[in-house]
Ligand code: UDP
């Protein structure tokens with residue numbers, strides 16, 4: 315089959331020009347921990363990336379064939395309106411290990427990844443972007459790192475070629491995501507990542523949560539690490555994320571916070587907020603009562619009086635919300651939700 319692919323590519327002459335793009339391996343190949351009978355699935359979400367696909371497929375083909383592993387490449391066409399799907403079909407006709415799943419409309423990168431994860435058959439799953447910013451040459455080292463005992467290896471674009479604003483806002487996000495999840499990574503949102511099958515089958519991605527998969531994986535007990543990867547400027551087309559990425563990214567960070575840290579103990583969050591608010595309100599009203607009793611001050615013309623009462627009410631409400639949440643989680647979560655790795 316592999317020889318066949320080579321022939322087909324040769325015959326059709328795909329990507330002869332791209333040979334010059336091939337870069338040196340950083341680690342000697344014979345030292346890499348690559349297991350021959352493992353299957354590697356490469357999942358690539360794409361939205362209007364027609365210009366990049368030939369070049370990308372050729373580089374992938376070259377790297378994956380050299381690794382001598384079984385492989386499949388899944389392009390997930392996230393509702394492209396250009397010829398991306400036709401391109402993918404042509405590539406599939408030349409090499410049947412390259413597949414494409416077409417989504418009915420543009421659902422977003424997270425959903426595209428989720429579809430890819432669901433359909434991937436590999437033992438190790440690599441995700442990468444379709445726009446040639448990620449380098450397929452990194453795949454052998456990512457796979458090797460997974461085989462050395464990690465469940466997820468996240469790429470770190472140490473030198474990155476993105477617009478100024480994106481580079482800096484992403485530092486802010488990485489800082490908060492590290493803080494919240496308790497795992498220190500420099501680049502949560504790198505498109506290039508490697509996963510063991512178990513990880514992608516258990517972590518749910520939706521909304522814009524793809525940014526936080528390493529955080530979710532870590533919080534579910536998987537072993538996560540990072541590896542410096544090469545990054546390139548976008549060669550064709552434009553970025554598919556506008557300014558809304560910052561807001562959505564922020565909301566999804568909150569989702570991560572709620573659905574991981576506090577989902578099983580809502581009273582810790584709402585109870586703490588409630589108590590703080592209640593004590594501030596009580597402090598204010600005690601102060602005002604002292605002023606009234608000992609200094610005969612009027613309370614009715616003091617806005618602070620209302621503020622104090624508001625804090626007390628908010629505090630009680632937040633506390634009750636926590637209690638209700640606690641009751642709900644008690645009835646939903648049982649010991650069965652505890653993930654067991656192995657039973658001997
Ligand atoms: N993408 C997608 N659906 C979307 C937006 C993006 O599948 O709604 C793909 C896109 O085609 C690319 C990857 O996700 O392969 C990363 O997108 P992009 O390069 O625009 O993001 P950036 O590099 O600017 O973070």
Ligand code: MG
Pocket residue numbers: 443445447548553
């Ligand atoms: Mg990109």
